[in-house]
Each structure stands twice: as structure tokens, then as C-alpha cells.
Amino acid sequence: MLNFLKQARRFVNSAEPICIVLGNESCDLDSAVCAVTLAYHYQQQNDVSNNQITRNFLPVLNIPRRDYTLKTEVNYIFRQHAIGDEHLTFRDDLQEDLLTRSEFILVDHHVSPFTTRCLEVFDHRIFDEQAQLSNVCQLHIELVGSCATLIAEEILKSISMPDAVAKDYETLFTLLRSTIVLDTVNFSASANRATPKDIEICAKLEELLSKLSNGKPLSERTKLFDILVAARADISSLTSMQLLRKDLKILSNGNGSVNIAIPGFPMLVQQFIERTDAATAVKAFAEETNSVIVILMGMLVKNGNVQRDIGLIDFKSKQLCQTIRETLLTTTEPALGLQHYENCNFLNGSLYKICNIKATRKHVLPLVKQLLDRMQ
Known part of the structure; x- marks a missing residue:
């Protein structure tokens, strides 16, 4: 090899x-x-x-x-x-x-x-x-x-x-x-x-x-x-900006004029946003990737148990962000089982626990892409 x-x-x-x-x-x-x-x-x-x-x-x-x-x-x-x-x-x-x-x-x-x-x-x-x-x-x-x-x-x-x-x-x-x-x-x-x-x-x-x-x-x-889980979760040497790029998907509409960034973390979003430079990093990341919306997705594996959560942060497309939020809350293929975290005011975004731990980013991506493809 x-x-x-x-x-x-x-x-x-x-x-x-x-x-x-x-x-x-x-x-x-x-x-x-x-x-x-x-x-x-x-x-x-x-x-x-x-x-x-x-x-x-x-x-x-x-x-x-x-x-x-x-x-x-x-x-x-x-x-x-x-x-x-x-x-x-x-x-x-x-x-x-x-x-x-x-x-x-x-x-x-x-x-x-x-x-x-x-x-x-x-x-x-x-x-x-x-x-x-x-x-x-x-x-x-x-x-x-x-x-x-x-x-x-x-x-x-x-x-x-x-x-x-x-x-x-x-x-x-x-x-x-x-x-x-x-x-x-x-x-x-x-x-x-x-x-x-x-x-x-x-x-x-x-x-x-x-x-x-x-x-x-x-x-x-x-x-x-x-x-392998420990190796994936070893983020001790990574900055918040590097964490945002570590496992990144970027979706675009048909002509590439609208981007949505969907970074995944080997930790919960709840934990990420507690970092002192998290807000600054997400703002800079949105600008660097030219993203109107950033969707943060976290996963924590501990003692064989999986936890997932998701955060939606709007930068330049309030209506689209609201449509994505409603779609994720109501979809049944599969139902994500989103549970809103109260008292979370990170960049005026919305943060949810994903109760259906079988639902991954692979299920979220096509839902978001379909909404992008419908844009004028």
C-alpha cells in the first residue's frame, strides 16, 4: 500500500x-x-x-x-x-x-x-x-x-x-x-x-x-x-475555526449564489458554543465560506451511547433559515425529534437536541438541499 x-x-x-x-x-x-x-x-x-x-x-x-x-x-x-x-x-x-x-x-x-x-x-x-x-x-x-x-x-x-x-x-x-x-x-x-x-x-x-x-x-x-472514537475526538490542539472546518459540508443553490455551511463536531454543539472564542469563530467562518446560514451539528459518543444536537444560525437569509427550521421540525423521513434548548442565545440562533439519534447529517443534507434548489 x-x-x-x-x-x-x-x-x-x-x-x-x-x-x-x-x-x-x-x-x-x-x-x-x-x-x-x-x-x-x-x-x-x-x-x-x-x-x-x-x-x-x-x-x-x-x-x-x-x-x-x-x-x-x-x-x-x-x-x-x-x-x-x-x-x-x-x-x-x-x-x-x-x-x-x-x-x-x-x-x-x-x-x-x-x-x-x-x-x-x-x-x-x-x-x-x-x-x-x-x-x-x-x-x-x-x-x-x-x-x-x-x-x-x-x-x-x-x-x-x-x-x-x-x-x-x-x-x-x-x-x-x-x-x-x-x-x-x-x-x-x-x-x-x-x-x-x-x-x-x-x-x-x-x-x-x-x-x-x-x-x-x-x-x-x-x-x-x-x-478510533478517541482519535476522532482528540481536538485538544484545534482552534474553534479549525473545528468548524474539521468535518464540513457546504451546500449551494443552482447558480452558487447562496451557500449554507454544515460543520459537524465530535462533541455536542452545546459544548462548542461554550468556548470563549466560539461566536467570533462562527462569524469569521460564515464570512470565509460566504455562507448565509450556518447549521452546527454535534455528536458525542460516550460509553457506547450516542447524543446528537443541532444549531441553526442565520446571517443573511432570515426567511430561508425559518423555512429550514420548520422543515426540520416537521419532517417525518425520518422524524428528527427536535427538542428546543431554552435560554440559549448564541448569535440569536436556535439550538435543539436531536432525540432520534439514528438521524444523522446524511438525513439533514437532502432536506436543506431541496429547499436551496427551490430558490429563485
């Missing part, structure tokens, strides 16, 4: 045909691992293939290089395999001419400026009819707990597993297994993120890893999950 990443870096300045395997712009563990593992697998398949159409595959983390330090759980798990930022390729490493002549595979998202040149999609979100994917694009879209499950399924069904081949895939299997465990909240019944396919694929990965470990036991799931 490490050698592949080092070799792939040369494609950044190459005139060869390139297929970019691109994660989403939040660059969480699922997105980063899916991009790296699928690109590695396809390059291995390409190298042994007799197919006349040859492509080189370049995994790209869809964030500026400066923001990699914010992705604490991604940093942690890659470091466990001696993968540093110098081995990785980031969005701002790529020149415009490379982007215009490249083909794409999208992982962990399917709405992108590059959909017209997209060959394949792997995603675990509800399909967005506005995606504008090309007719030749292969779709692997399924509502599972982790996109890593879909990547692992594709890899497992498309390669034979003699010991020599499987050994080369040990790092890949480990990365995918860790991601599935984290994304499904360690298959927690209360979180209800795991599907039968997540359970099945994770078990297959563990079976293969056990064979490859020469009798050494795998890290127990609960221990692995706790380590």
Missing part, C-alpha cells in the same frame, strides 16, 4: 491517462479510506490485466493539504501503517489541466462538479436525482452503514485469494474493517447504523485477516472502536 501511494504521487505531474478516485469534501475516515483502498485495488487489477484500455489510478483526499491535520482519526489510522501526509494527494495538489483531462470514480458521494466524466460511483446515501451522472457511469449506491462496506464487497468479489495475493491486501483489509466498525458505531443497536451487509462484510474481512495474522488475534472490535 505504501509503495503504491508513493508511486501514485508521480501521476500528479504526468501526461498519462489518469483516473482520479475522489472522496467527499468532508474527508472523514470513510471517505479517505475508500479512496485509497479502491484506487490501490484497481491499480493492482490494472497491472495484471490484459485489458487494452489501461488507466492509472490516483486516490485524492478532497480537502486542501492544510486541513489534513484536522482529520485526527484519518491521521491516526494512516500513521498506524506508516502513511504520512507526504504519501497522500490532496485536492489542491492538482492543477486545473489535470482535472479537465482526467476521468473520475467517486466514493462516499455522488454529487460533484466532475459527474460528466465519472466512470463509477460508490455511495451509501439516498440517490440524488440532481446528480447529473453520465449514462456510462456504473452505480453502486446502497443504504449501508459505511461506504467501506461497498468497497470491500467489490474487492472481495473481484479477486481470488491465494495467500500471496491476500498478504498484499492485509493493510487494505485492516483499513476497511476499522472504518466499518467506526461508521456503524461498533454495530450498536441503539445507533442502528449497521445493516446485514455491514455485518457480513466485516465478518469476511476479519476471517481473512485472521488467516493472514499467523495466529495473532485481531484487535477486539470494542477496543478498536474506542481507540
